[in-house]
Amino acid sequence: MEQIANNLLNVEWWFTGIFFIFIAKIIQWLFKILPTVTKKSYRAYQYKKLKTIKNMRWNSSAINYEIARSHAWFVVFFITCLTFLGWLAYKPIQEILNLGIVATLVFTTPIYLIEIIWLKQDLKVKDLIKYRNKLRITRR
Missing domain, CATH: 1.20.58 (Methane Monooxygenase Hydroxylase; Chain G, domain 1)
Known part of the structure; x- marks a missing residue:
């Protein structure tokens, strides 16, 4: 019980807890956003590549x-x-x-x-x- 009271009064303990919660939220957000961003960028890359090939293939x-x-x-x-x-x-x-x-x-x-x-x-x-x-x- 004494250890819990010491941890609640310790600033380093609070910072560590909040810091890792913040990092976990950032990682969760990245896993949510990253697939859509990579799909969009890959499709844009494919579109650009096929468009240049279409324009050049007759020449x-x-x-x-x-x-x-x-x-x-x-x-x-x-x-x-x-x-x-x-x-x-x-x-x-x-x-x-x-x-x-x-x-x-x-x-x-x-x-x-x-x-x-x-x-x-x-x-x-x-x-x-x-x-x-x-x-x-x-x-x-």
Whole structure:
């Protein structure tokens, strides 16, 4: 009984209780809102992607341009990988990489960014070609 009385008079105990109730309410709100927000954003992304594909699929020049962009990003990615591979032989760079995993990830971030850009462009080209093949021969 004495412990309960001490806890009721202690400010830290009240703060801890109220703080975790507040955190629980925020988590409950996030679980309620997050599914609808992700659905809306995914549908908006799909709509935007399909709209650009619909506008480009009749234009052979635009398709060839997107294919060339995809190949160009692959070349940039490949050159970046070769550059970083060459830097691994350089002693000061090896010392930076030996600092830890975080330093290595920060140092190699350009490789990851360029790879993501290339993969997104490649996926766009594949979708564009897939929807191009679905076109009918005659227009109505």
